[in-house]
Amino acid sequence: MASSETSGSQRRGQRPRLALRMALTLFVVLSVLGTALLIHISWSYTARQNVADVAKQLNEQIVASIRTKLTDLLTNTQATEEAVRAIFYSGAIKPEDDSKREFIFQALLQSQPVLSRIAFGWPTGDFFGSEKFDDEIHNVEVKWDPATGTAKRRVDRYLPEPGEPRFLDRQFEPSTYSVLKQRWYSKAVSAQQTVWTQTSEFPDRKQPGINISGQLNLFGKFVGVIDVTVELGRLSSFLADQRVGSTGTVAIVDAAGNVIASQDPAERKAETAGMMRTLDGLDAATSPLLAVVRQALSQNMLKLSEVRMIQPLAPVRAADGALYYVSLSPANFRDWSVVTIIPEKDFLGNIDRNTERLLYGVAAFTLLMIVASILLADRLIGRPLIRIAGQLGNIESFHLDRIARVPSALRELDDLSGAIMQMARGLTSFQKYLPTELVRTLVSRGIEAKPGGEQQTLTVLFSDLAGFTTLSERLGPEIVPVLTAYLSAVSRAIVEEKGTIDKFIGDAVMAFWGAPLPDERHAEAACRAALACRRAMAALPGLPAGEPLRLRIGINTGPMLVGNVGSEERLNYTVIGDSVNLASRLESLNKNFGTDIIMGEATRLAAGNAILVREVDQVAVYGRMESTAVFELIAMADEKPASEKLAWIAIYEAGLAAYRQRRWPEAIALLDRVAATRGCEDPPSATLKERCRALIASPPDSGWQPVTVMGTK
Numbered sequence: 001m002a003s004s005e006t007s008g009s010q011r012r013g014q015r016p017r018l019a020l021r022m023a024l025t026l027f028v029v030l031s032v033l034g035t036a037l038l039i040h041i042s043w044s045y046t047a048r049q050n051v052a053d054v055a056k057q058l059n060e061q062i063v064a065s066i067r068t069k070l071t072d073l074l075t076n077t078q079a080t081e082e083a084v085r086a087i088f089y090s091g092a093i094k095p096e097d098d099s100k101r102e103f104i105f106q107a108l109l110q111s112q113p114v115l116s117r118i119a120f121g122w123p124t125g126d127f128f129g130s131e132k133f134d135d136e137i138h139n140v141e142v143k144w145d146p147a148t149g150t151a152k153r154r155v156d157r158y159l160p161e162p163g164e165p166r167f168l169d170r171q172f173e174p175s176t177y178s179v180l181k182q183r184w185y186s187k188a189v190s191a192q193q194t195v196w197t198q199t200s201e202f203p204d205r206k207q208p209g210i211n212i213s214g215q216l217n218l219f220g221k222f223v224g225v226i227d228v229t230v231e232l233g234r235l236s237s238f239l240a241d242q243r244v245g246s247t248g249t250v251a252i253v254d255a256a257g258n259v260i261a262s263q264d265p266a267e268r269k270a271e272t273a274g275m276m277r278t279l280d281g282l283d284a285a286t287s288p289l290l291a292v293v294r295q296a297l298s299q300n301m302l303k304l305s306e307v308r309m310i311q312p313l314a315p316v317r318a319a320d321g322a323l324y325y326v327s328l329s330p331a332n333f334r335d336w337s338v339v340t341i342i343p344e345k346d347f348l349g350n351i352d353r354n355t356e357r358l359l360y361g362v363a364a365f366t367l368l369m370i371v372a373s374i375l376l377a378d379r380l381i382g383r384p385l386i387r388i389a390g391q392l393g394n395i396e397s398f399h400l401d402r403i404a405r406v407p408s409a410l411r412e413l414d415d416l417s418g419a420i421m422q423m424a425r426g427l428t429s430f431q432k433y434l435p436t437e438l439v440r441t442l443v444s445r446g447i448e449a450k451p452g453g454e455q456q457t458l459t460v461l462f463s464d465l466a467g468f469t470t471l472s473e474r475l476g477p478e479i480v481p482v483l484t485a486y487l488s489a490v491s492r493a494i495v496e497e498k499g500t501i502d503k504f505i506g507d508a509v510m511a512f513w514g515a516p517l518p519d520e521r522h523a524e525a526a527c528r529a530a531l532a533c534r535r536a537m538a539a540l541p542g543l544p545a546g547e548p549l550r551l552r553i554g555i556n557t558g559p560m561l562v563g564n565v566g567s568e569e570r571l572n573y574t575v576i577g578d579s580v581n582l583a584s585r586l587e588s589l590n591k592n593f594g595t596d597i598i599m600g601e602a603t604r605l606a607a608g609n610a611i612l613v614r615e616v617d618q619v620a621v622y623g624r625m626e627s628t629a630v631f632e633l634i635a636m637a638d639e640k641p642a643s644e645k646l647a648w649i650a651i652y653e654a655g656l657a658a659y660r661q662r663r664w665p666e667a668i669a670l671l672d673r674v675a676a677t678r679g680c681e682d683p684p685s686a687t688l689k690e691r692c693r694a695l696i697a698s699p700p701d702s703g704w705q706p707v708t709v710m711g712t713k
Contacts, residue, residue, distance in 0.1 A: 106137055116131060150174065152172055153203060191214075235261035248340065250263055252339075256278070295318065458579075491509070500517075524607045526603070531636060559577065586630060616684050652671065652682070668692050
């Protein structure tokens with residue numbers, strides 16, 4: 001209570017501070033801008049909602065125009081077929097009358113600009129047709145010789161002129177074209193009425209088109225088939241004249257996804273080359289708008305064969321980020337559909353430009369107010385809050401020595417800074433119970449300091465100095481700088497690999513990975529830290545007498561209890577369990593094999609291909625009934641030596657396999673090669689050779705198992 005009164009009197013003695021709600025009043029002007037922005041967003045949203053209706057109306061107009069054009073084209077095509085039939089029926093000319101037939105076909109072709117070809121096919125496979133080709137008219141005749149089974153094609157080229165076309169030249173060449181193999185002919189023969197088909201093969205070229213064909217019967221006798229063709233390119237030419245927004249496009253497709261006609265330049269080029277492309281085969285780089293159709297069908301889960309009415313699809317967001325409106329409509333001919341693709345920007349371009357002009361108009365009025373509001377907010381709230389946030393960041397990282405009070409004209413911010421200072425004092429006391437780096441992690445993750453823990457699979461590492469007890473007795477107080485250098489080097493290596501240092505036990509260091517910060521690759525990180533520890537020890541100056549320091553490390557992975565362990569008054573964030581005990585035993589196991597770093601089988605499996613190891617032995621450590629394979633860590637896979645320098649590993653493991661299979665002389669021979677191949681002594685090989693010699697001298701019974709049982713810790 002006294003403290004509260006003192007605090008109040010101190011506050012009364014200070015100069016008046018501006019309350020936070022008073023400061024917020026200064027930012028009302030920003031609320032005005034926010035309201036204006038909200039109105040603008042709502043207006044823009046409404047405008048975009050209306051785009052769909054505009055796109056629908058535009059699509060209906062385009063579809064109506066295309067349907068009318070298509071109806072006229074089909075009507076004229078059918079009328080031409082009927083006119084040819086009527087001429088043959090009347091007897092005015094006969095199908096075999098070459099000159100009159102050519103004249104009639106050419107005249108009809110010139111009178112109907114939309115037509116591409118008028119032709120007649122005989123049951124013998126013969127063919128005659130007049131067709132438009134660029135700026136010329138070609139009369140093409142194919143005659144088959146029954147005796148030889150070969151055909152010859154005649155092509156007469158004419159230049160259209162008023163009155164009568166002007167003959168240019170005549171060419172003869174062999175041909176394999178037969179009307180009997182054409183769909184328009186075979187379908188007309190099998191049908192009892194005129195039929196529509198699609199074709200791409202002309203006698204002298206390939207060109208996608210639609211055909212109407214029908215039988216010609218004179219006096220009850222089948223004479224042949226009349227065919228009238230319209231190139232699909234003429235439909236594309238008509239579509240090219242349709243205006244679909246500013247940059248949109250329109251196309252006609254069939255139920256199979258074939259592009260019948262299109263404004264697209266790439267598609268028209270393909271038609272000229274005699275090809276018909278499909279929606280699935282379109283390249284977004286050359287046909288970006290038509291490629292959107294494929295995406296729209298997939299997004300709306302619609303098939304072209306299901307189009308029964310004018311059907312706007314949900315807007316499509318293409319890979320370039322632009323929004324497109326796609327509509328499908330039946331063309332009322334065969335299984336064709338009319339598809340329109342209109343970019344949203346075609347409708348919103350003017351709206352966006354007007355909005356931009358409006359924003360420029362109000363910008364001048366609001367500029368001074370915005371600048372003043374920003375400066376005032378920055379001085380009263382922004383700068384103090386940024387500094388306070390920095391102080392909270394120091395608490396999160398547990399850099400408590402960097403905490404300083406942040407004075408502020410706002411009473412609430414000034415009180416907040418004082419509370420942070422008080423928090424820092426409390427955390428400074430808490431820091432004494434745990435290692436600083438661990439405390440920083442626990443504070444940043446919000447782990448409460450109370451007893452408790454959970455079972456997790458982690459990796460734990462134990463390290464100590466070889467012969468530390470003897471060194472301590474021999475060096476006395478001089479061991480302190482040696483120990484300090486060693487612990488500092490090992491700590492740095494562990495922290496750099498995101499490990500948690502649990503405790504120092506004399507010369508031993510205990511650390512673990514995977515908690516409190518989760519790390520799926522905790523085994524790999526522990527192995528990398530162990531190798532870094534070994535390198536750091538090699539870089540230390542060594543003992544005063546010049547003797548090198550040797551480090552022994554044990555690593556193990558497995559389930560263990562992790563959390564705050566201890567009493568209500570004193571806690572230790574640590575790991576406990578059988579897997580932890582095994583790691584300690586593995587560290588001691590280095591003495592038996594003369595190695596530096598030994599890991600358990602679980603760590604080997606968890607680290608996988610990230611590490612390079614050799615299996616040393618199968619061991620039952622002190623205090624455990626079960627045996628486990630132990631491995632020596634050689635290097636990380638991304639820093640392993642050249643393959644020829646690692647040949648000794650395979651030799652050792654072959655010797656180990658021979659040892660386990662009771663082939664001890666062979667094992668000794670292989671192990672003798674390890675040191676020679678490695679270029680230095682190999683203590684594990686020497687240990688295993690001694691064991692082999694002992695077994696040769698005193699062979700075991702049939703129940704012998706190749707497991708080394710350790711009698712001490």
